[in-house]
Amino acid sequence: MAAVFDINHKLHGLSAMIGIPSLSIAAMLISVALVRTEPWSIARTSLLWTANLTWVSILLMGIAFAVMMATYAQAGGDMSANAEVVTTLPKGVIALVGWANVS
Numbered sequence: 001m002a003a004v005f006d007i008n009h010k011l012h013g014l015s016a017m018i019g020i021p022s023l024s025i026a027a028m029l030i031s032v033a034l035v036r037t038e039p040w041s042i043a044r045t046s047l048l049w050t051a052n053l054t055w056v057s058i059l060l061m062g063i064a065f066a067v068m069m070a071t072y073a074q075a076g077g078d079m080s081a082n083a084e085v086v087t088t089l090p091k092g093v094i095a096l097v098g099w100a101n102v103s
Contacts, residue, residue, distance in 0.1 A: 020061075024054040064096040071095075 001019035005012040031051035034040040040047065073079055075090035089095055 020058060024051075024058060027051040027054045068093065068095050 001015035002012050005015055028051045031047040035044045035047055069079070071092060071094045072090070075092045077086070077090055077093070078084070
């Protein structure tokens with residue numbers, strides 16, 4: 001959902017906040033529904049594990065963002081709401097996710 005809006009658009013962040021958790025919720029609902037049907041009951045364990053892995057990916061993404069923000073702040077990056085857009089990261093920042101949005 002967030003890809004529809006430019007990073008500077010107000011709805012980009014809102015779309016991400018709605019879309020990211022919705023994917024995990026949808027995966028769980030679809031998996032539970034499929035497991036209850038006879039043809040898919042054989043794959044019960046695989047379906048439920050992969051659906052739960054979407055929650056793990058959200059957790060890992062949150063950790064990666066926290067690491068990036070912490071190292072950015074330690075490197076002297078401006079974290080205020082009215083900060084200028086930066087196109088290069090300061091030395092020492094561990095950017096695992098999110099930086100592609102700026103370029």
